[in-house]
Structures are given as C-alpha cells and as structure tokens.
Amino acid sequence: MVTFRLAPAVADAFPGARVALVTATGLRGREPWPRTAAAVEELERRLADGTWSPADETDPRVEAWHAAYRSFGTNPRRVRPSVDALGRRLAKKGTLPRVNPAVDSYNAVSVRHGLPAGAFDLDRVTGDVDIRPARGTETFTPLGEPDAVETPKPGEIVYADAAGILTRHWNHRDAHRTRVTEDSARVVFALETLRADRDGGLLDGAADELRALLAPHAERTAVHHLDPARFHATV
Numbered sequence: 001m002v003t004f005r006l007a008p009a010v011a012d013a014f015p016g017a018r019v020a021l022v023t024a025t026g027l028r029g030r031e032p033w034p035r036t037a038a039a040v041e042e043l044e045r046r047l048a049d050g051t052w053s054p055a056d057e058t059d060p061r062v063e064a065w066h067a068a069y070r071s072f073g074t075n076p077r078r079v080r081p082s083v084d085a086l087g088r089r090l091a092k093k094g095t096l097p098r099v100n101p102a103v104d105s106y107n108a109v110s111v112r113h114g115l116p117a118g119a120f121d122l123d124r125v126t127g128d129v130d131i132r133p134a135r136g137t138e139t140f141t142p143l144g145e146p147d148a149v150e151t152p153k154p155g156e157i158v159y160a161d162a163a164g165i166l167t168r169h170w171n172h173r174d175a176h177r178t179r180v181t182e183d184s185a186r187v188v189f190a191l192e193t194l195r196a197d198r199d200g201g202l203l204d205g206a207a208d209e210l211r212a213l214l215a216p217h218a219e220r221t222a223v224h225h226l227d228p229a230r231f232h233a234t235v
Contacts, residue, residue: 002125002188003234004226007132010157011228014068018196019131019226020207022189023122023235024102026219029182033101036213039108040096048094054087055114061202062087062114064194065171072133072155074169082171083116100182105213106189113206115191115199116171120159120178122186122235127162131170131226134158140165141176159190188235189214196227 004021011017046052055062057076065081080088086107090096096107102119110117120129136154141147141164152158152168159166166175171192180187191206193199211221224233 001234002122003128003232004188004224005128005130005132005232006226006228006230007130008231009133010131011231013071014194015228016193016195016197017227018193018200018203020191020203021224021226021233021235022191022207022210022214023187023222023224024189024214024218024220025186027102027185027187027214028217029100029102029184031217033105033213033217035216036101036105036108039112039213040098040104043090043108043112044095047090054090054111055083056087056091057084059114060195061193061199065116068157068194069169072157073153074156074172079169079172081116081169082118082173083110083114085172086111087114100180101217102180102182102184102187102189102214106191106210109191109206109210109213113191113202113209115193115203115206117189117191117210118159118167118171118174119180119187119189120166120174121180121184122188123184124178125161125166129159129161129166131157131159134160134165138165140168142168143174143176143179146176
C-alpha cells in the first residue's frame with residue numbers, strides 16, 4: 001500500500017486544489033483496448049471536423065495552472081502544465097501520441113476534460129508519496145531521459161517519494177523511474193484541478209471516465225481523493 005499526502009503548505013497556497021487518484025491493479029497492458037482506441041480517435045475526428053478543440057491557456061482550467069506555476073517560480077510558457085502541452089500538440093499535429101493503452105487512456109481523458117493527468121507504476125514507487133514544495137536537494141530523472149539528472153528549485157511543487165522526485169513543476173513531466181509501460185500491473189493515475197469549487201464535478205466525471213476505460217483490463221479499480229479537507233489517501 002502507498003499513501004499519498006497533500007502537504008499543508010500546498011493546501012494553504014492552493015485551497016481549491018483537488019486530486020482524484022484512480023487506481024488499477026492486475027492491469028493487462030498487452031491486450032487490445034478498443035474503447036481507449038475509440039476515445040482517442042473520436043477526439044481526433046472532432047478536432048478535424050471543428051466540433052471540438054482542446055483547452056488552451058485562455059481557458060480558465062488551464063489559466064489557473066499558469067498562475068500556479070508563476071507562483072512557484074516557473075514560467076508556464078516555457079515549461080507548460082501537462083494538459084496545456086498535450087492540447088497544443090494535439091491542435092498542431094491533429095493526433096495524440098500513442099504510447100501504450102494505459103497512457104493513451106489518461107491522455108485522452110486529460111485533453112478531453114482540460115485537466116492535467118499523470119500516472120505512476122506503484123511497483124516502482126519507494127515508500128509513500130507527498131505533493132509538496134521541493135527542498136532543492138532532491139534529484140529527478142525525466143521520462144525518456146534515463147541518464148539525465150535534474151535538481152528542482154526550492155519551492156517548486158512536486159510529487160516525491162522516498163527515493164526522489166516523481167514529477168516536476170507539479171504536473172509538467174513525470175519521472176522515468178515510475179513510468180507506466182505495457183507491463184505495469186499496479187498503477188495510480190492522478191487527475192487534478194486547482195478550482196474544485198468550479199470544476200469538482202468535472203474532475204469526478206473525468207475520474208469515472210478513466211476508470212471505465214481501465215476496468216475491462218484490470219482486476220480492480222478504485223477512486224480516492226486528496227484536497228485540503230482530506231490530506232491523505234492510501235491506495
């Protein structure tokens with residue numbers, strides 16, 4: 001079991017923050033996921049025919065993350081929140097990247113709802129996970145760059161376990177160590193909002209949608225929440 005904790009400093013600075021943790025155990029990433037494939041293709045089709053477009057930095061959902069990034073010293077136009085970067089890529093290329101079914105599932109849900117999302121292979125997590133300000137002494141190895149080592153600046157919001165940083169700039173990029181692959185069997189997916197008063201229902205709907213995509217390919221799924229009233233959840 002892994003406990004996720006929202007640090008009081010983060011809750012105080014971002015009182016509208018809410019995180020939905022969607023867990024899947026016994027995940028089967030090497031079989032066909034037709035519902036995920038259809039969800040991705042539908043987004044691309046709707047973008048092409050002009051009936052939908054991804055949220056950009058003028059959208060309140062993304063704008064809130066830009067403001068948060070600036071508050072802890074990150075330029076959000078150079079280092080973009082994940083949902084912003086993914087939406088821009090989709091708008092430019094007309095397609096979402098295909099990585100593996102689990103990652104494709106949360107990418108589709110993220111861009112469809114305009115909410116940042118990420119995931120961790122729980123079998124690669126060491127100890128518990130805290131969403132907290134970086135201390136400036138931890139190390140981070142970015143996804144896809146196993147030989148790179150970065151040191152987040154003090155105050156940058158990160159996900160961190162006992163061995164290091166799991167995400168930089170709150171949700172900009174995940175770590176290579178806890179990446180989700182086709183062989184990941186125990187995974188937690190994080191969906192986030194900074195405006196639970198306005199977008200809490202949207203977050204809940206997105207979590208349910210992601211869970212529905214995962215459930216046919218997992219032994220068990222569940223949803224837990226973190227917010228300033230619920231500082232921790234064990235998954």
